[in-house]
Amino acid sequence: MSASESPLIERVVDTTRYPLAEPDGPGWTEVVARARRDLAEHGCSVLPDFIRPALQEELRRECAEIAPEAHYDVEVVNAYNIDTSTELPPEHPGRKTLERGNAFVARDQIPAEAIIHRLYADPLFQRFLADCVQLPRIHPLADPLAGLTLNVVNPGMAHPWHFDTNEFAVSMLTQEPESGGGFEYCQDIRSGDEENFDDVRAVLDGDGEHLVRRLTLRPGDLQLFKGRYSLHRVTEVGGSTARYSAIFAYSERPGVIGSVSRTKQIFGRVLPEHVAAEGNAVRGDALLD
Numbered sequence: 001m002s003a004s005e006s007p008l009i010e011r012v013v014d015t016t017r018y019p020l021a022e023p024d025g026p027g028w029t030e031v032v033a034r035a036r037r038d039l040a041e042h043g044c045s046v047l048p049d050f051i052r053p054a055l056q057e058e059l060r061r062e063c064a065e066i067a068p069e070a071h072y073d074v075e076v077v078n079a080y081n082i083d084t085s086t087e088l089p090p091e092h093p094g095r096k097t098l099e100r101g102n103a104f105v106a107r108d109q110i111p112a113e114a115i116i117h118r119l120y121a122d123p124l125f126q127r128f129l130a131d132c133v134q135l136p137r138i139h140p141l142a143d144p145l146a147g148l149t150l151n152v153v154n155p156g157m158a159h160p161w162h163f164d165t166n167e168f169a170v171s172m173l174t175q176e177p178e179s180g181g182g183f184e185y186c187q188d189i190r191s192g193d194e195e196n197f198d199d200v201r202a203v204l205d206g207d208g209e210h211l212v213r214r215l216t217l218r219p220g221d222l223q224l225f226k227g228r229y230s231l232h233r234v235t236e237v238g239g240s241t242a243r244y245s246a247i248f249a250y251s252e253r254p255g256v257i258g259s260v261s262r263t264k265q266i267f268g269r270v271l272p273e274h275v276a277a278e279g280n281a282v283r284g285d286a287l288l289d
């Protein structure tokens, strides 16, 4: 596909640094190789100023306009997002409860022409991300609410320590707070066959400073992150400006839709698609966290 066939990418992405309109070209290959290396070595990769600096105010404004639509509900959770009434052994870090003070604006509340929405649906963007995470293809979720969300963290609130359900996460800060709201993570604190509860408990108890890394994120940066094995959080936002980030959720299989209970918990509502998918073969968990 030539650049002229992808006006969105040319308009919003800094294609000099990130030549997304030329799949498999030398520039593309170099950027993908760097992202793959970052993911393998650090569990995350940040692509600074992915959105052209001249478009970053438009990006910020579009998201700030929809932020009041977020579903607010201070929820008591644990790092594993398992039901907090579940019986767990005394030393299990899942017994530690945390307040989830962030809120999500759902995909159906994000205008189709907004930069984040057009990017989410763009085939070149999807192809680029798939290449970075080394999958043959990735699919937007079939879920009309959870596929694309705006994560809103208001002053005084935090998005506490958690693991993601999804193997990889794609996000973009759209508005930074005056202070706080930092992204912190413990790289590969667990693996597919080792939960490492002792270290997780230390971090949750505030005794795991040596395990914690901090990322500097700026609005318009694209962030790729392996959140299934790396415990992570957004610290409390200070000052009077909220922190907003777009969360782009994709799946390896097509047709993924969140469960009724999890959808209701996150968005305060469900749609006929969620009800219809209950008991259907092609469905997964809501992929937010």
Ligand SMILES: O=C(O)CCC(=O)C(=O)O
Residues within 6 Å of the ligand: 151, 159, 164, 171, 183, 232, 234, 245, 247, 288, 289
């Ligand atoms: O907003 C962010 O930067 C992180 C969000 C996150 O971890 C999540 O939605 O699972």
Ligand SMILES: [Fe+2]
Residues within 6 Å of the ligand: 162, 163, 164, 169, 227, 232, 288, 289
């Ligand atoms: Fe997360």
